[in-house]
Amino acid sequence: MTGTCALCARATEVTRHHLIPRCRHGKRPVRERHTREELLRQLVVPLCRSCHKQVHALTSEKELARDFDTVEKLRAHPKIAEFVAWIRARPPGFHAVVRKAKR
Numbered sequence: 813m814t815g816t817c818a819l820c821a822r823a824t825e826v827t828r829h830h831l832i833p834r835c836r837h838g839k840r841p842v843r844e845r846h847t848r849e850e851l852l853r854q855l856v857v858p859l860c861r862s863c864h865k866q867v868h869a870l871t872s873e874k875e876l877a878r879d880f881d882t883v884e885k886l887r888a889h890p891k892i893a894e895f896v897a898w899i900r901a902r903p904p905g906f907h908a909v910v911r912k913a914k915r
Contacts, residue, residue, distance in 0.1 A: 817860035818883050819867075820896050824904040826858035829867065831886075836877035857883055865910040866895045 815826040830851075836842050837851050846855070859867065870891050871880060880886050887893055899908060 813858075815858045817863055818857040819859055819863040819886060819892070820899045822860055822900065822902075822904050824860050826860055827864050828856050829859040829864050831855040831857060831881045831883070832877045833873040835873055839877070842877055855881065860899075862899055862906070862908040862910065863892075863896065866892060866908070869910050869912045 813826055814824070816823050817826055818829075832842055832846065832851060832855055842851070867876075867880075867886060870889065880889065887896065895908075899906075902908070
């Protein structure tokens, strides 16, 4: 699907990113903070493939659910912010090679 990435703002092919990973939807802390409707519809944002891979390479599912459940919080992550600044200068069809971070 073509659209605009919520992180880098490039117009390109985008994927759907669940701000709270689906595997965490059944966990008590998540259920207490969000309704089922929010989890299934409102907490999904379009991300380009490169940004999506970078987000998952730098954070665990648990961290995403607990600490990075909004686009603003993702942008505030230092390494994601650095990547976004770099990828913005690339053409829309460019796909970065992303490697998992050592934890």
